[in-house]
Amino acid sequence: MTIQRMDNVGIVVDDLDAAVAFFTELGMELEGRAPIEGSWAGKVVGLADLRSEVAMMRIPGAAGRLELVTYHSPKAIVAEPEISPPNTLGLHRVMFTVDDIEDTLARLRPHGAELVGEVTRYEDSFLLCYLRGPSGIILGLAEELG
Template sequence: MAIRIDNVGIAVRDLDAAIAFFTDLGLTVVGRDEVSGDWTDTVVGLDGNHAKIAMLATPGGEVRIELFEYLHPEAIETRPTLPNEIGMHRVAFQVDDIDEALAVAARHGCHPLRGVANYRDVYKLSYVRGPSGIIVMFAEDVTAGD
């Protein structure tokens, strides 16, 4: 069986704010829609499912992120995920310039959880709390110029 990741889905409280954050980082919106009906109830497992969605892609299109804002049933607010909690909780991007990525994030009110770390002189790494509390990791390969 052949398998590949098609996309990663992230529920957000404000679709437009999340789109602005990710497009400022360099992702491109490849589609937007509003979905509802029997097929969405079946696939998602929620009766009366109704959501606004947007598909974004990294440059080159290798990775796609689907953002969705629930209109019905009402979205459930949760406390922000902690890095050591079980389950999916972050999306990671390799960036050419971590300082630039952090500056873009800061323009959206998103700041590092603690700062920028150096991993064995191979990567500079930082987690930020993105839109809707999403943990976003930036990784800059500091060996890229070697």
């Protein structure tokens, strides 16, 4: 048995509208948005009385999606510390390759993006950086050089 594809990465956010606006500015498209609730949904994730809303984001012309979800019931919990450093165990970073890293940062800053470190050159291959977005999400950005 083999894996057919990676369908999506799920990210829990506290403000779904802000997260959709952030990832739209990054260059993704909103594929769809819907409430998810009921016993079937609660059974899948192991939460009773589940009420949530999901926004599916995609990169135009590319495979893979981000599933942004906000929980209305039960409310999302905040991990300690609230803003986790990059070496925290578990899933917490998504990396995107962009055409122009400085332009991308300039467009994302009005949506709350903050650099975690700094934009750094890796040999003659890439400009790289980590930035923090909505709900403390860490994104990696890479710009391929020459």
